[in-house]
Amino acid sequence: xxxxxxxxxxxxxxxxxxxxxxxxxxxxxxxxxxxxxxxxxxxxxxxxxxxxxxxxxxxxxxxxxxxxxxxxxxxxxxxxxxxxxxxxxxxxxxxxxxxxxxxxxxxxxxxxxxxxxxxxxxxxxxxxxxxxxxxxxxxxxxxxxxxxxxxxxxxxxxxxxxxxxxxxxxxxxxxxxxxxxxxxxxxxxxxxxxxxxxxxxxxxxxxxxxxxxxxxxxxxxxxxxxxxxxxxxxxxxxxxxxxxxxxxxxxxxxxxxxxxxxxxxxxxxxxxxxxxxxxxxxxxxxxxxxxxxxx
Numbered sequence: 626x627x628x629x630x631x632x633x634x635x636x637x638x639x640x641x642x643x644x645x646x647x648x649x650x651x652x653x654x655x656x657x658x659x660x661x662x663x664x665x666x667x668x669x670x671x672x673x674x675x676x677x678x679x680x681x682x683x684x685x686x687x688x689x690x691x692x693x694x695x696x697x698x699x700x701x702x703x704x705x706x707x708x709x710x711x712x713x714x715x716x717x718x719x720x721x722x723x724x725x726x727x728x729x730x731x732x733x734x735x736x737x738x739x740x741x742x743x744x745x746x747x748x749x750x751x752x753x754x755x756x757x758x759x760x761x762x763x764x765x766x767x768x769x770x771x772x773x774x775x776x777x778x779x780x781x782x783x784x785x786x787x788x789x790x791x792x793x794x795x796x797x798x799x800x801x802x803x804x805x806x807x808x809x810x811x812x813x814x815x816x817x818x819x820x821x822x823x824x825x826x827x828x829x830x831x832x833x834x835x836x837x838x839x840x841x842x843x844x845x846x847x848x849x850x851x852x853x854x855x856x857x858x859x860x861x862x863x864x865x866x867x868x869x870x871x872x873x874x875x876x877x878x879x880x881x882x883x884x885x886x887x888x889x890x891x892x893x894x895x896x897x898x899x900x901x902x903x904x905x906x907x908x909x910x911x912x913x914x915x916x917x918x919x920x
Contacts, residue, residue, distance in 0.1 A: 677702075677738070682710050701727045705738050712742050717750040717764070728771065737784055740775060744787045747771075751794075765795055772800060782808050790824065793835040801835065814840040818853065821860070830864035833857075838877045851887050854878070858894060867898035885911060 676682070682690065687710055693703045704723045712720060720743060728739035747768045751761065772788050780788070785807040792801035805812050821836035837857030844850045854877060861870035874891055881887040888911040895904035 676706050677734070682706075701731055701735055705735060705742070708742050709738065712746060713749075715746075717746050720746045721767070725771075729774065736778075737781055740771070740784055741787065743771060744784070744791060748791060748794075769795065769797065769800075772797075772804075776800065776803050780804070780807050786820065789820075790829070790832050793832045794829065798835060802839070805839075812839070812843060814843045814849070814853070817843065818856075821856070825860065830860045831866065831869075834860040834866075834870075834873065838873060841877055842879075847881075847884065850879075851881060851884060854881060854887065855890055858891075862894065862898065867900070871895060871898055871900050871903055882910065 676686070676690075690703055690707050690710070693700060694707050698704065705727060708715065708720055708723050715723075724739040724743050727735040728743060729736070731739060747764060750756070750764055751768075756764075768791065772792060775784075775788060785804045789801045789804035792798070792804060802812075805817075808816070817836045817840035821833040821840065824830075824833035824836060834857045837853050837860060841850050841853035841857060844853065854874075857877065858870050858874055861867075861873060874894070878887070878891075888907050892904045892907040892911065895901070895907060
């Protein structure tokens with residue numbers, strides 16, 4: 626008994642017919658179809674714009690972005706979107722490898738987005754518990770290099786503000802002031818005081834002090850200058866930065882050296898900072914103070 630297949634072709638003379646292979650033009654069409662599908666699923670400009678506008682990504686979209694990055698790690702937009710979403714789970718080295726290239730050579734938006742992520746990452750890294758001095762010095766050097774290269778460009782306000790905050794925190798006041806100059810209203814007393822209050826809310830007392838004292842330098846009215854000066858020194862005292870508070874007081878006192886209220890405040894503050902000799906100098910100045918101080 627013949628098998629079913631043999632029965633089917635038992636009456637056919639010659640070679641058993643076989644399924645034909647795809648012709649070259651059919652293969653070409655298939656290749657075109659595959660390429661079209663890849664273009665459709667790969668992030669087009671409209672999709673990239675939409676994803677940049679989203680602060681968070683759902684799990685499905687995140688999985689899609691991760692797969693795209695695995696397929697092409699050189700896709701700058703995908704790298705930035707992935708880093709922005711998972712930045713808190715990535716160490717600073719990984720983020721630098723992903724973002725320093727677009728931060729330096731990407732288009733305007735890519736540079737801004739990459740730098741904003743890096744600023745946050747450097748700030749987190751600098752505040753990590755148990756950070757060794759050598760590690761801190763290395764982080765500071767890399768961050769400073771990024772800031773100095775960025776300072777040569779026009780920057781959006783939020784990035785200039787973020788760089789200014791870190792510059793002041795790293796005791797780079799000239800660089801911080803340079804970033805503030807890029808903000809249209811960045812050096813007005815009201816704007817500087819606003820930045821100071823923002824820094825205080827985050828517990829960044831040293832940064833807040835820099836802003837208060839910068840604002841004090843910008844005002845012409847004695848009462849306002851006094852208030853901003855005291856707020857700056859108080860911020861340093863609140864963080865137990867006593868020596869820095871006394872140094873900043875000398876540096877930013879200016880013509881308030883003739884203001885009785887300021888001298889009384891400084892005499893008390895110097896005692897609280899453990900500087901009785903400095904307190905005595907301010908008390909002596911108070912005795913011989915002159916009237917009509919102007920900041």
